[in-house]
Every structure is written in structure tokens, then in C-alpha cells.
Amino acid sequence: MRQVSDTANRKPRADSLRNRERLLVTARDVFSAGGPDASLEGVARAAGVGIGTLYRHFPTREALFQAVYRREVDQLVDLAVTLAAEGSPLEALRRWLHAFIGMVATKKGMLAALAPAAGSSNELYADSTVRLTRSIxxxxxxxxxxxxIRGDITPEDMMRAVIGMCYAPEQPGWQHAAVRLVDVFVDGLRSRHESPASGVASRKSQSRKSKD
Incomplete structure (x- = not known):
């Protein structure tokens, strides 16, 4: 009898974990896209759950902000490890920076929609900056x-440059513009032994692999 009861009690927990993960994934997509749907109600609606379910997992707007942001950082740290183990180091760096731009888009969307309390995420930002800088x-x-690439640029320089590209004056399609600028920037870091043509060929090869 006890065994049956324990089994029954585990099911809601599994459902709860799935709902939480769905909310985090949906929140990332909704806030990255921006627009009128970038709200807590919009996230719940897109995730197919009630607003009450969202608040059970994330009792405050700040709780949702921190959970989404932390998840994005965790994924970027894991991605750096994966990319470092495959292919060209230059293209690994480029692909990671492209993903980093996506994280900035999510953060900008959350700041606009959720407006977390001033200073409440400072500790999270400090820890994330250390982890992301280590990855890059x-x-x-x-x-x-x-x-x-040349060796006279620091990870901090790289982070500042890319963030600056992301926070340039807002315009439609800014993410695509930031990706293009990052590509130009990375190509400018090539050592004299590395030709831009080889990088273009490598990017085309990576693109074909991703489509396959």
C-alpha cells in the first residue's frame, strides 16, 4: 500500500518538472521575440499552462528572470565545452559568440518585460560574468x-566588444546585424597565417552540417 502511494506521489513531481522546463524554454523564446506577448501571461499562454501554474513555479517576476537567465548561462558554458572538442577552434569561438548574442536577446527582452528590482540580480550577474568569461x-x-587568431586581445575585451554590438542603437533585426558584426570582428582577429577565405569555407561547411 505504501509502495503504491509513493509511486502516485512521484507522478505529480515529474509533471511539475516538465511544466517548469516548458515554462523556462517558452519564456526564453517569448522574451527573445519581444512584442506584446512578452509578459508573464504571454509565457503561460504560449506554454499551454494557466498563470497559476507559472506562479507556483516562479512566485515572483524576479524568480522567473533569474531562472531563465541562469539556464541560458548554464547552456552557454556547456556549449563552450562541446564546441571546444570539435572542429576548428576559430569556428568554435564564432559559433559560441553567435549563441551568446541569443542570450543577450533573451536578457534584453526580460529586462523590458519584467523589470526586475534594481540590484536584486547583481550576485547572479557577477557569477555569470565569471563563468562566461572563463568559457570564452x-x-x-x-x-x-x-x-x-592573434593573442593580444583578452576575454574581457571580447565580451565588451560583443556586448557593445548587441546594445548599439535599437533597430529591427538587430540580432542579425550583431551576428554580422561579430563575424567581421572575429575575421579581423585572424593571425597572418589564417586567411578569411578559409573561414568562409569552414562556415559554409558548418552550415551544411547543421542543415543535415
Whole structure:
């Protein structure tokens, strides 16, 4: 009897975990897209749950903001490890920076829609900055060691440059513009032994693989 009861009690927890993950994924997509649907109600609606379910998992707007942001950072850190183990270090760096732009889009959308309390996420930002800087440092170090990029730029320089591209004056399609600028910037970091043509060929190859 006890065994049956324990089994029954585990099912709602599994459903609850699935709902939480669905809300986080949906919130990322909704806030990245922006617009009138970028709200707590819009997230719940897009996730196919009631607003009460959202508040059970994330009792405040700040709780949702921190959970989505932390998840984005975790995924970027994991992505850096994955990319470092495959292909060209230069293209690994480029692909990671493209993903980083996506995270900035999510953060900008959340700041606009949720307006978390001033200073309430400072500790989260500080920890995330350390982790992301470490990730980009590892990717850059591999590219330098491979002779693909110059070694006189720091991870902090790279982060500041990319964030600056993302926070340039707002315009429709800013993410595409930021990706293009990042590509130009990364190509400008090539060592004299690395030709832009080889990078274009590598990007085309990566694109074909992703489509397959």
C-alpha cells in the first residue's frame, strides 16, 4: 500500500518538472521575440499552462528572470565545452559568440518585460560574468594555440566588444546585424597565417552540417 502511494506521489513531481522546463524554454523564446506577448501571461499562454501554474513555479517576476537567465548561462558554458572538442577552434569561438548574442536577446527582452528590482540580480550577474568569461577564455586560448587568431586581445575585451554590438542603437533585426558584426570582428582577429577565405569555407561547411 505504501509502495503504491509513493509511486502516485512521484507522478505529480515529474509533471511539475516538465511544466517548469516548458515554462523556462517558452519564456526564453517569448522574451527573445519581444512584442506584446512578452509578459508573464504571454509565457503561460504560449506554454499551454494557466498563470497559476507559472506562479507556483516562479512566485515572483524576479524568480522567473533569474531562472531563465541562469539556464541560458548554464547552456552557454556547456556549449563552450562541446564546441571546444570539435572542429576548428576559430569556428568554435564564432559559433559560441553567435549563441551568446541569443542570450543577450533573451536578457534584453526580460529586462523590458519584467523589470526586475534594481540590484536584486547583481550576485547572479557577477557569477555569470565569471563563468562566461572563463568559457570564452578557453575558446580563445585554443584558437590562439592553433595559430588561428592573434593573442593580444583578452576575454574581457571580447565580451565588451560583443556586448557593445548587441546594445548599439535599437533597430529591427538587430540580432542579425550583431551576428554580422561579430563575424567581421572575429575575421579581423585572424593571425597572418589564417586567411578569411578559409573561414568562409569552414562556415559554409558548418552550415551544411547543421542543415543535415
Amino acid at each position: 577564455n578557453d575558446l580563445m586560448a585554443k584558437a590562439v594555440a592553433a595559430g588561428q
